Amino acid sequence: SYKKMKRAGAFDEKLLVYDQVKPDVHLDSLKPEPIYRGHPDKPMVSFIINVAWGNEYLQEMLPVLQKHRVKATFFLEGRWVKHHPELAKAIQNGGHEIGNHSYNHPDMSKLTRERISEQLRMTNEQIDETLGVKPKWFAPPSGSxxxxxxxxxxxxxxxxxxxxxxTIDWQKPQPAVLQQRVLSKVHNGAMILMHPTDPTAKSLAVLIQNLHEKGYQIGTVSQLMNEKRLVEE
Structure with missing residues (x-):
């Protein structure tokens, strides 16, 4: 790279030649712990969208994501998938990642081991039956x-x-408040929590545009957790 640019007499990013080096420690090597963010040196963020209600706003959000070619990770409640299979399929057909959000939105911290297992298993089975997908990620309701x-x-x-x-979108803030809340706190590796709500639906295009202008890629949780610094679009 140095020799090419020296001959040209100027720095040119397109002439850089490099290989990405794999880390010594992999995510799969670590003991199971909750994950709050991606790597702080990776200029990517993820939209994590928890779905147990808000169908009318979900139908507004999906075309915006498609228009801007953004893929998100949707964590679906199992009961919701059972009652709204066509909407679940619309999410999948948009190329989005599907995660587990429990079966009927309990406080997971207060359940017995058997009930925890049942919530996770029933949701995975419902998602598999409806979409033919086995989730890689689980998002506990209310973060509990x-x-x-x-x-x-x-x-x-x-x-x-x-x-x-x-986003704290369930409190129904004004779109400008939601946008400022996200854009003032965003950072490399951020995972941005959303739900299908009116303020989120109205803010989504603005957030995508501003995040791209700040130099962030927007990808799924799996893309964010990928060991590669950048994901090819």
Whole structure:
């Protein structure tokens, strides 16, 4: 790279030649713990969208994501998938990642081991039956969990996902307030928590545009957790 640019007499990013070096420690090598963010040196963020209600706003959000070619990770409640299979399929057909959000939105931290396992299993079975997908990630409702929840999810092949930036959209803030809340706190590796709500639907295009202008890629949780610094679009 140096020799090419020396001959040209100027720095040119397109002439850089490099290889990405794999890390010594891999995510799969670590003991199961909740994940709050991606790597701080990776200029990517993820939209994590928890779905148990808000169908009318979901139908507004999906075309915006498609228009801007943004893929998100949707954590679906099992009961919701059972009652709204066509909407679940619309999310999948948009190329989005599908995660587990429990079966009927309990406080997972207060359940017995057997009930934790049942919530996770029933949701995975419903998602598999409806979409033919096995979730890699689990997002506990309201972010409530204890170690047993993380361990049970791990036994089922799922990592437990939380967030670093919360839209708090369920409180129905003005779109400008939601946008400022996100854009003032966003950082490399941020996972941005959303729900299908009116302020989120109205803010989504603005957030995408501003995040791209700040130099962030927007990808799924799996893309964010990928060891590669950048994901090819």
């Amino acid at each position: 969990f204890r170690k047993e929840v993380v361990d049970q999810a791990h036994k089922m092949g799922m990592g437990t996902i939380l967030w670093t930036v919360d």
